Amino acid sequence: xxxxxxxxxxxxxxxxxxxxxxxxxxxxxxxxxxxxxxxxxxxxxxxxxxxxxxxxxxxxxxxxxxxxxxxxxxxxxxxxxxxxxxxxxxxxxxxxxxxxxxxxxxxxxxxxxxxxxxxxxxxxxxxxxxxxxxxxxxxxxxxxxxxxxxxxxxxxxxxxxxxxxxxxxxxxxxxxxxxxxxxxxxxxxxxxxxxxxxxxxxxxxxxxxxxxxxxxxxxxxxxxxxxxxxxxxxxxxxxxxxxxxxxxxxxxxxxxxxxxxxxxxxxxxxxxxxxxxxxxxxxxxxxxxxxxxxxxxxxxxxxxxxxxxxxxxxxxxxxxxxxxxxxxxxxxxxxxxxxxxxxxxxxxxxxxxxxxxxxxxxxxxxxxxxxxxxxxxxxxxxxxxxxxxxxxxxxxxxxxxxxxxxxxxxxxxxxxxxxxxxxxxxxxxxxxxxxxxxxxxxxxxxxxxxxxxxxxxxxxxxxxxxxxxxxxxxxxxxxxxxxxxxx
Numbered sequence: 039x040x041x042x043x044x045x046x047x048x049x050x051x052x053x054x055x056x057x058x059x060x061x062x063x064x065x066x067x068x069x070x071x072x073x074x075x076x077x078x079x080x081x082x083x084x085x086x087x088x089x090x091x092x093x094x095x096x097x098x099x100x101x102x103x104x105x106x107x108x109x110x111x112x113x114x115x116x117x118x119x120x121x122x123x124x125x126x127x128x129x130x131x132x133x134x135x136x137x138x139x140x141x142x143x144x145x146x147x148x149x150x151x152x153x154x155x156x157x158x159x160x161x162x163x164x165x166x167x168x169x170x171x172x173x174x175x176x177x178x179x180x181x182x183x184x185x186x187x188x189x190x191x192x193x194x195x196x197x198x199x200x201x202x203x204x205x206x207x208x209x210x211x212x213x214x215x216x217x218x219x220x221x222x223x224x225x226x227x228x229x230x231x232x233x234x235x236x237x238x239x240x241x242x243x244x245x246x247x248x249x250x251x252x253x254x255x256x257x258x259x260x261x262x263x264x265x266x267x268x269x270x271x272x273x274x275x276x277x278x279x280x281x282x283x284x285x286x287x288x289x290x291x292x293x294x295x296x297x298x299x300x301x302x303x304x305x306x307x308x309x310x311x312x313x314x315x316x317x318x319x320x321x322x323x324x325x326x327x328x329x330x331x332x333x334x335x336x337x338x339x340x341x342x343x344x345x346x347x348x349x350x351x352x353x354x355x356x357x358x359x360x361x362x363x364x365x366x367x368x369x370x371x372x373x374x375x376x377x378x379x380x381x382x383x384x385x386x387x388x389x390x391x392x393x394x395x396x397x398x399x400x401x402x403x404x405x406x407x408x409x410x411x412x413x414x415x416x417x418x419x420x421x422x423x424x425x426x427x428x429x430x431x432x433x434x435x436x437x438x439x440x441x442x443x444x445x446x447x448x449x450x451x452x453x454x455x456x457x458x459x460x461x462x463x464x465x466x467x468x469x470x471x472x473x474x475x476x477x478x479x480x481x482x483x484x485x486x487x488x489x490x491x492x493x494x495x496x497x498x499x500x501x502x503x504x505x506x507x508x509x510x511x512x513x514x515x516x517x518x519x520x521x522x523x524x525x
Contacts, residue, residue, distance in 0.1 A: 057084075060108045060178070061102070061105055062083050063089065065095040065110060066137070067090045068089070078105045079171060082168075085329065090114075095121070096124075099124065101326070111136055112138055118136060132287060133178070137159075137160055158170055182249070182287070200378045201374070204373045208238065209366065212504070213364070215244030216362045218244060221333075222359050223237070223333075223363075224359045224360045226364070227366030229339045230414035230416030233295060238250055244333070248291025248331075248332075249289060249293075251292065251293070253296060254301075255296055255302045264306060267306075268288055268319045269286075269319075269321040290330060293332070296336040298337070308352065317331070332393040334359070343356070368411070376418070379418060387422060387423045391426060396429070402494070409436065431497055433494070
């Protein structure tokens, strides 16, 4: 179905900009046709070149990178079908759309066998050629997006920042403020604070049409990092059996997130600086420069300014990355965010683990405010997961693994004025005094558990295996008995 002229003219700005990273070569011996196609395709693609013959086109192709060639079959000298180099060069694979005014079945079959992406008959409606070209480039965009999603599927996380603390609100404001710009962003913060989540937030708010592509610079061997980022050609090094686009090209039109940028080798820092300044990349083993449209967001748990002073990080690259700066506060500086983070992780992990959602009391979350959380949000998520698996409330489990926070002794006074022995030091055979009634033992035990849970009657009721209303009723009865005794 042909794309109408009105549909072409009504394509929005996002549709137009998503093809800017692609380059097209038009090969036709008619100067007028070159001019028409260059003007029409120039609205979509960042670079459109023209040639009048196969020989001239091959010179351009050998020195420049093209994603698509719109090729007339009937050319002076060699015909378009005889341009063997463009079809046999597996290192520089390119889509080809044939044009001709003298097509027959045999010629069409020959073109398709060569690997042509489409076949357009002259004279053609301008919308036809535009539709064919965009269809080819959409396939390339889909391939890049699928590759990005496959890399990212195991790391996909919620992009909404949770928390109502002042520091989290300020973080959200910065994300909104920085998102529309194309400038590089540097995110600094302790390990586990959610720097990748912030980077995703910047990408989502930017409305960029390309994918969000993350890479951990510290997790890839230095000798492989260049190929991972910039790509390589077949045979560029041992083991390079086929071409690889590289993550800069995969992230075309989107955002490349360089996590742990402080771990990047100095040699790669120089290469990255060149990319940021020139907006071009050169795959390993290739002599061509390829234009890119990628926003770079970098993150580190180090203080990069100090790393620069020590000579461990290039000063010029630091300035290039540090155009916009975001500092992510550690969890200990925003403890009020726990009120939202704990329930969120509880529901998320329960679903992932296939377990029922535990009903933890509000006091369980408040008790976690005592902790410094050196592992930040990552440690919190780990704690919640263990609590779900062990079926223990967070506050209770947290006390078990942090002996210094557990009470050393408890003293409970009953109506007769007898103090309960130190249960923390008593042997299992000591128990309660033999002269206590069952009612006194029950009261002492309940009050001991409530005190152990810092007054959290819901947590104590769970340990006792009764409803909270049962404890409330008993406390009410004890209060009434105390009043009667006083009378």
